[in-house]
Amino acid sequence: xxxxxxxxxxxxxxxxxxxxxxxxxxxxxxxxxxxxxxxxxxxxxxxxxxxxxxxxxxxxxxxxxxxxxxxxxxxxxxxxxxxxxxxxxxxxxxxxxxxxxxxxxxxxxxxxxxxxxxxxxxxxxxxxxxxxxxxxxxxxxxxxxxxxxxxxxxxxxxxxxxxxxxxxxxxxxxxxxxxxxxxxxxxxxxxxxxxxxxxxxxxxxxxxxxxxxxxxxxxxxxxxxxxxxxxxxxxxxxxxxxxxxxxxxxxxxxxxxxxxxxxxxxxxxxxxxxxxxxxxxxxxxxxxxxxxxxxxxxxxxxxxxxxxxxxxxxxxxxxxxxxxxx
Numbered sequence: 444x445x446x447x448x449x450x451x452x453x454x455x456x457x458x459x460x461x462x463x464x465x466x467x468x469x470x471x472x473x474x475x476x477x478x479x480x481x482x483x484x485x486x487x488x489x490x491x492x493x494x495x496x497x498x499x500x501x502x503x504x505x506x507x508x509x510x511x512x513x514x515x516x517x518x519x520x521x522x523x524x525x526x527x528x529x530x531x532x533x534x535x536x537x538x539x540x541x542x543x544x545x546x547x548x549x550x551x552x553x554x555x556x557x558x559x560x561x562x563x564x565x566x567x568x569x570x571x572x573x574x575x576x577x578x579x580x581x582x583x584x585x586x587x588x589x590x591x592x593x594x595x596x597x598x599x600x601x602x603x604x605x606x607x608x609x610x611x612x613x614x615x616x617x618x619x620x621x622x623x624x625x626x627x628x629x630x631x632x633x634x635x636x637x638x639x640x641x642x643x644x645x646x647x648x649x650x651x652x653x654x655x656x657x658x659x660x661x662x663x664x665x666x667x668x669x670x671x672x673x674x675x676x677x678x679x680x681x682x683x684x685x686x687x688x689x690x691x692x693x694x695x696x697x698x699x700x701x702x703x704x705x706x707x708x709x710x711x712x713x714x715x716x717x718x719x720x721x722x723x724x725x726x727x728x729x730x731x732x733x734x735x736x737x738x739x740x741x742x743x744x745x746x747x748x749x750x751x752x753x754x755x756x757x758x759x760x761x762x763x764x765x766x767x768x769x
Contacts, residue, residue: 446526448475448519448523448524449475450480450515450523450530452532453492454512457488462536469539470542471542474546478505479504482509483509514615514617516530520608520614523605526605527549528605529602531599535647548640554635555633557637560572560644562647575639576591584635585689589689596623604634607633620669625669625672660715666697694722704746707755707758708762708763716755
């Protein structure tokens with residue numbers, strides 16, 4: 444059984460996949476299997492998967508009808524045999540020492556989750572880094588470190604003990620937006636411990652075609668379905684009241700602020716902004732006194748206050764100026 448199972452959902456990444464796979468094969472720790480899940484990609488990605496699999500016994504190519512990234516990740520989880528899982532998007536790539544440094548950390552601390560940072564790239568240039576909020580090198584859990592819930596809402600900056608998925612009925616939703624926050628938020632509640640590595644090992648490529656850059660305002664309504672799913676999962680396991688403050692702050696950040704801003708930049712008259720506010724009032728009625736509100740940085744605090752006062756024109760103006768500058 445390999446230490447790591449690396450799962451890549453693949454769809455229309457023919458131009459990027461060779462670099463992605465090469466970065467995995469170049470790992471200084473070779474204790475892994477690589478699962479290439481071709482999600483019905485219409486380009487040449489599927490053939491590339493077969494070519495890679497023919498070159499290395501540790502690579503498996505799997506082909507399935509298109510079901511979205513969530514369905515591809517679920518297929519990879521079902522087929523995996525490693526103790527820990529990593530998810531890599533086909534247009535991204537890894538630093539060569541990631542698996543070795545994870546292995547060294549695992550020898551010191553037997554955690555369920557290992558977190559690491561990411562380099563953000565656009566047009567071939569580094570534009571920033573993403574890091575978790577929890578301290579480095581110290582084992583923690585959602586029960587004693589609420590900041591664990593408030594980090595990067597993507598599946599690719601963690602190594603997960605495989606049993607977190609298989610023993611807790613956690614799967615990725617298919618063909619929906621916001622599938623990542625549904626999964627990450629649940630995993631943080633069931634992980635016994637997590638450890639953050641200080642480095643940025645994942646290279647995340649920002650592309651115009653991503654869901655968060657999509658100009659379809661209506662699809663942002665799916666953030667409501669995501670929180671419905673999260674709340675029902677927590678309620679069914681008796682965890683809702685224990686983590687209500689953390690879930691409230693997540694809703695403030697991702698539903699009230701982020702989703703509202705995305706919609707306002709597309710259509711300032713969209714009824715969705717009012718629906719987001721109504722959802723907060725109905726499901727998180729005490730959100731204005733959430734104890735984690737001080738964690739909002741200065742800019743988000745300003746946007747939060749403007750949204751509460753319904754100064755939507757000001758919110759649009761601020762982000763349009765910011766986008767022109769960037």
